[in-house]
Amino acid sequence: MKSLRSEGLTVSMKEKGDVIVVGGGVVGVCVAYYLAKTGMTVVLVEKGEICSGCSYANAGLITPSHSLPIPAPGVIKQACKWLLQEDSPLLFRLRLDWRLAYWLVRFAAACREQPMNRAIPVLRDLSRGSLDLFEELILAEGLSFDYERLGLLCAYTTHSGYEKGKRDAELLTRHGFAPRVLDGKHARELEPNLGTSVIGTVYFEDDAHGNGYDFVTQMSTAAKRLGVKIHTNTAVAGLLIEDSNHICVKTEGGDLLGRNIVITAGAWTSQFTKILGVEIPVEPGKGYSVTIDRPDLSPKIPVLNMEKKVAVTPIGKRLRFAGTMEFSGLDLTLNERRADAVLRGGLEVISRICESAECRTLVWLEAMYARWSPDHRQNARLSSRLHCYGPRDAWIHPGSHHR
């Protein structure tokens, strides 16, 4: 990835746009769609196919209930216990990297009551707003992506976990949520295919779920209908500050000239922030999803194993298990033990579905914020620094799922 200054360089321009969007995941296609709606000319560039990154096979949950930020009191202690277990929900591959060290310090600093309490209403409003937009888009664009609004069962298999779940439910109640605390028996009346090892649950009935891949590909079609030009299999190799009003996006297929650029490159975002000379506390985090054909005894309501941090989501004709977070940079190697742990963590909280299901395992990288910036100070700083570079505006959305 190169950063070049324009002096003395001749650039053969191929295509122009008011905005160039880099990355064709859920964030990129939605940004392109909404910008095109305002009448701007938009070009989107994606290094693979549309929706070939993290948006492809995530857990598919749309969950305002996830308004507790990941950095929270107690998380560091828990993370230290997990640190050395190869199949734990969280794994750090420690390496000599000042960016990772900086990220860890910021993350640790955010694990306090005050930042957590400030983040909750921001996350709540953002995810409720997202949920409303999903429903608006379904009607406006006729989207069909196995969307269902059946809620989410946060399941616990230990008494200490269940007690913590009840405390979190109380906290979220103070922020306007209406979680229902249900013991195992009552939860199984609601979802008969919940596993017998579950001793208690917290049920959030407003949450929804769907198929991320279908949503993103259909949104890219809707964006094209609005005039967005989409270049797939076109990796952005560098950025060139053209003049005070333009930025040149260099790709293998030619150059693109934009008045604005939006970086929605997910886990690869730091490659761009580096060349733009800004530091945002975001690290790639590796997760796994395992998908099987939906068995007869599949739950209808998505279930989250809160202790193992694994989601089990029925998506159309499939059942998906997704989870774990591994900090090992931009490494997409599949670790069988961690993939197995995801499957086991999911199976622990649902009925015995079948003895030998054929599994499709995938590895994903997503961008993890070290902390959430509730007052958007971070974003404002970022934008003003980028202004110094010349382009009218450069926006960076690392695309973490809000937390």
Ligand SMILES: Cc1cc2nc3c(=O)[nH]c(=O)nc-3n(C[C@H](O)[C@H](O)[C@H](O)COP(=O)(O)OP(=O)(O)OC[C@H]3O[C@@H](n4cnc5c(N)ncnc54)[C@H](O)[C@@H]3O)c2cc1C
């Ligand atoms: C296991 C797992 C489960 C998850 N479950 C959920 C869930 O249930 N609910 C939820 O809300 N979130 C979930 N997430 C998070 C969610 O999937 C991500 O936050 C979201 O998909 C990020 O979207 P994105 O568009 O930012 O990134 P991506 O989908 O990764 O898209 C980024 C795109 O940028 C492209 N790109 C990168 N570099 C370049 C370049 N140089 N040139 C051109 N293109 C480039 C990539 O190819 C990629 O297609 C989960 C994540 C994981 C790992």
